[in-house]
Amino acid sequence: MSESTIKPPASILFIFGGSGDLNQRKLTPALYNLFIDNWMPEKFAVIGLGRTAYSDDKFRTHLLEGIQEFSRRKGEEKAWGDFSQHVQYLQMDAGDPEAYHTMTEVVKQYEAEWGVHATVIFYLAVAPQLVPDIATKLGGLKWCKDTQTVRIVVEKPFGHDLKSARELNNLLNNIFTEDQIYRIDHYLGKETVQNILALRFANALFEPIWNRNYIDHIQITAAETVGVEDRGGYYEQSGALRDMVQNHILQLLCMIAMEAPVSFDANEIRNKKTDVLNAIRPISREQVHEYAVRGQYNSGWMKGNKVKAYREEKNVDSKSPVETFAAAKFFIDNWRWQGVPIYVRTGKFMHQKTTIISIEFKQAPHYAFPQEAAETWRPNRLTISIQPEMDIRLRFQAKRPGQSMQLNPVDMIFSYKDAYDGHEPEAYETLLLDVMEGNATQFMRADQVEAGWKVVMPIIEAWEARPPVDFPNYAPDSWGPEDAEALIARDGHNWVSLPVKS
Numbered sequence: 001m002s003e004s005t006i007k008p009p010a011s012i013l014f015i016f017g018g019s020g021d022l023n024q025r026k027l028t029p030a031l032y033n034l035f036i037d038n039w040m041p042e043k044f045a046v047i048g049l050g051r052t053a054y055s056d057d058k059f060r061t062h063l064l065e066g067i068q069e070f071s072r073r074k075g076e077e078k079a080w081g082d083f084s085q086h087v088q089y090l091q092m093d094a095g096d097p098e099a100y101h102t103m104t105e106v107v108k109q110y111e112a113e114w115g116v117h118a119t120v121i122f123y124l125a126v127a128p129q130l131v132p133d134i135a136t137k138l139g140g141l142k143w144c145k146d147t148q149t150v151r152i153v154v155e156k157p158f159g160h161d162l163k164s165a166r167e168l169n170n171l172l173n174n175i176f177t178e179d180q181i182y183r184i185d186h187y188l189g190k191e192t193v194q195n196i197l198a199l200r201f202a203n204a205l206f207e208p209i210w211n212r213n214y215i216d217h218i219q220i221t222a223a224e225t226v227g228v229e230d231r232g233g234y235y236e237q238s239g240a241l242r243d244m245v246q247n248h249i250l251q252l253l254c255m256i257a258m259e260a261p262v263s264f265d266a267n268e269i270r271n272k273k274t275d276v277l278n279a280i281r282p283i284s285r286e287q288v289h290e291y292a293v294r295g296q297y298n299s300g301w302m303k304g305n306k307v308k309a310y311r312e313e314k315n316v317d318s319k320s321p322v323e324t325f326a327a328a329k330f331f332i333d334n335w336r337w338q339g340v341p342i343y344v345r346t347g348k349f350m351h352q353k354t355t356i357i358s359i360e361f362k363q364a365p366h367y368a369f370p371q372e373a374a375e376t377w378r379p380n381r382l383t384i385s386i387q388p389e390m391d392i393r394l395r396f397q398a399k400r401p402g403q404s405m406q407l408n409p410v411d412m413i414f415s416y417k418d419a420y421d422g423h424e425p426e427a428y429e430t431l432l433l434d435v436m437e438g439n440a441t442q443f444m445r446a447d448q449v450e451a452g453w454k455v456v457m458p459i460i461e462a463w464e465a466r467p468p469v470d471f472p473n474y475a476p477d478s479w480g481p482e483d484a485e486a487l488i489a490r491d492g493h494n495w496v497s498l499p500v501k502s
C-alpha cells in the first residue's frame, strides 16, 4: 500500500442504488482503490441499499465481480478481504419511510463502536425520479440537519431542463444547506481536467496571452467510439446536448475561460466558473441553425463490427428525433473573450475516442521569412488531451535542419505517461475522497447547474420545435454530419483531432 498523509474523518457511506450498475462499475472500485492507496478513513463503513435480496456475502461477491471487470486494480485476496469487511447490504425500498429509521440505528451502532461522531454520506445512485422522494424522506430524519457531518451526493442527470433543474434545486435546498449537497460531474474529477487549473494558474507563462489579443479560437471535442449501448431508455429522454454539453463540455469550457481564482476555496472557484456561464452569449431560437448542428448515427461499421442505427437500438423509438451528436459555436461576452469563437462537439460512434481542448493562437504580426520557408506554416496551438491520451502539446514553428531556411511545425509534448508512473486515480476516486473530506470545489453548485441549462435551452427548444428531417445523418466511425464540418469551415477552421497533424 502506498502512504497517504491526512485521512478523512470516520465516515459512513449509504449508497442508494447499491445493487445497481454505477455502484458496481464505478463507486465500489473507486472506494477499493482509495483503500489500497491508504486514503480511506481509519473508521469507515459502506452500506449498499436496494430492494434486491442480497445477504452481505452475496452483495460482496457481486461487488467483487465488478472489481475484477471494471477496477484499475483487481481484487487481490488480502486487500479485498480487508476492504470488504467494511461493506454491508441493507435491503430496503426507498419509498418506505420506516426503512429510514433502520439507517438511524446503523449510524448509532457504528458511532458507539467507534466512539466518534461520524460523517454520514448519502450517495443517490438511483434514477433521477427517485431523488426527490429519497431526499424528502432523509429530510425527515432529525440528525440529517447536522450540516457539518451529513452530506448528500446527487448523480446526473441534474434536471431535464432549466425548469426541472430549478425545481430540484429548490427541493434539495429546502432540506439541506447548499454546503451539504454534492452534485457530481465526473469530468471534474479527471486528472487532466484538474490539471487545467494548474496549467493556467500555477504558471506565469500562459496568463498574459490567454485572451482575445492572442487566441484566435478554441475547440472542445468529446468524442466516443461507443453507441448508446443498453441505455436507450435514458438516452431517449436526453440526447447529446443534455447528456454531454450541458454539463461536461460546459464545465471544460469554464476551466479554460474562467478568471484567475483568488484562492482554491470551493465557492471562489465556482463563482469564477459561473461567471463564464453567465457571460455566454444567448443564442436566439431563430439563430440556432447558424450556431448548432445535430446528428444521429445510422447503421454501419464500427472498427470492423456491424452496428445498428440509433433508431434500431433497444428502447429507442423507430422515428426518434434524439441527437447522438451535437456541435455548437459559443461566444463569451466579456473583456477577455470578446469575439473569440468556441466550438464544441460531442458524439457517439465517432471515429476516435478522444476528449481534447485545442487553443489556437493568432498569426505572428509580421512574417519576415522568405516565401518558400512558409509553405508549411501553421499557427501556434496548445492542445490539452484529456483522454484517452493524457498530454499537453504546444505546436510552434521550427527551422528544419539544412542549409535553407525551411520552417515546419513541431510539437513540444508533456505526457503524463512519461512524466509520472501512469497510475492516475479514476475520477470517482478523487470525487469520493473530496466528499469524505468535505471539499466541494469540484462539484456543481445550484446556480452553476442552472446557468448551464440556460446556455443550452434555446438550442433544445429550437430543436424540439423543429424535428429533424435528415436523421440518421452520419455513419458510424465518422466525425459526425457534414454540417458540423461546415459550422467550423465557414469561419476558416477545421476540427482538431488526435494525433494532431502538424
Ligand SMILES: NC(=O)C1=CN([C@@H]2O[C@H](COP(=O)(O)OP(=O)(O)OC[C@H]3O[C@@H](n4cnc5c(N)ncnc54)[C@H](OP(=O)(O)O)[C@@H]3O)[C@@H](O)[C@H]2O)C=CC1
Pocket (backbone or CB within 6 Å): 016, 017, 018, 019, 020, 021, 022, 023, 025, 026, 049, 050, 051, 052, 092, 093, 094, 095, 124, 125, 126, 127, 128, 130, 155, 156, 157
Ligand atoms: N451506470 C453508470 O455508469 C452511470 C450512472 N449514472 C447515474 O447514476 C444513477 C444510477 O444509474 P445506474 O446504476 O446505471 O442504474 P441501475 O438501474 O443499474 O440501478 C438503479 C438502482 O436503483 C435501485 N432502486 C430502484 N428503485 C428503488 C427503490 N424503490 N428502492 C430502493 N432502491 C431502488 C435499484 O436497486 P433494486 O433494483 O435492488 O431495488 C438499483 O440499485 C442514474 O441517475 C444514472 O444516470 C451516472 C453516470 C454513469
Ligand SMILES: O=C1O[C@H](COP(=O)(O)O)[C@@H](O)[C@H](O)[C@H]1O
Pocket (backbone or CB within 6 Å): 224, 243, 244, 355
Ligand atoms: O456522463 C456521461 O459520460 C459518458 C462519457 O464519460 P467518459 O468519462 O467515458 O468520457 C458518456 O458515455 C455518457 O453517455 C454520459 O452519460
